[in-house]
Amino acid sequence: MxxxxxxxxxxxxxxxxxxxxxxxxxxxxxxxxxxxxxxxxxxxxxxxxxxxxxxxxxxxxxxxVNAAEGNEVIICLMCDSREEIDSLIAKASAGGARIPHPPEDHGFMYDQGFEDLDGHLWNLVWTAPQD
Incomplete structure (x- = not known):
């Protein structure tokens, strides 16, 4: 495959x-x-x-399905850094995306999401390197 x-x-x-x-x-x-x-x-x-x-x-x-009213999937992308997430969220917001919640910082993991122009959900995640 x-x-x-x-x-x-x-x-x-x-x-x-x-x-x-x-x-x-x-x-x-x-x-x-x-x-x-x-x-x-x-x-x-x-x-x-x-x-x-x-x-x-x-x-x-x-x-x-009208993704603005209901969702079947959340597309999750792993990012290289918190800064990459913040940058993508800023670009998405500037382009008209809805940002449903502030970033979540769990120390070992940082994430935030956006809803694109058609209502599809995207989540951006960074995880700290494992020792």
Whole structure:
């Protein structure tokens, strides 16, 4: 099995969502993108495929969940430092994300999350190196 993960997310406005995630530092892979979907590299083998709601709906036989009203998953990204989390949260907030709670500092772990433009939940986590 190839060690890559792709999260497929329905979005209301593909161009706005691409701009939002580009501002966070994600890059678009044009080879797998078109007017209905944008394949974006997050880090290493982790990607998101942003899909217009209509295209996403064509691939499933259930209703598309309105992520602003209910969630099925929280996407968690491990970060290299507290500062990286703070920087990404600031960029997400500037791009229109909702920040549901202040950062949580547990000493050995630091985390904070955001809700993207379509209501999908993202959590950013840093853990202290183990001795």
């Amino acid at each position: 190839k060690q890559e993960i792709i999260f497929n997310l329905p979005v209301k406005n593909l161009e706005k969502s691409k701009a939002f995630f580009t501002a966070l530092g994600f890059s678009t892979n044009p080879q797998y993108s078109n007017e209905q979907a944008a394949f974006m590299d997050i880090v290493g083998g982790v990607h998101i495929m942003l899909m217009t709601e209509g295209f996403f709906q064509s691939l499933i036989n259930k209703p598309v």
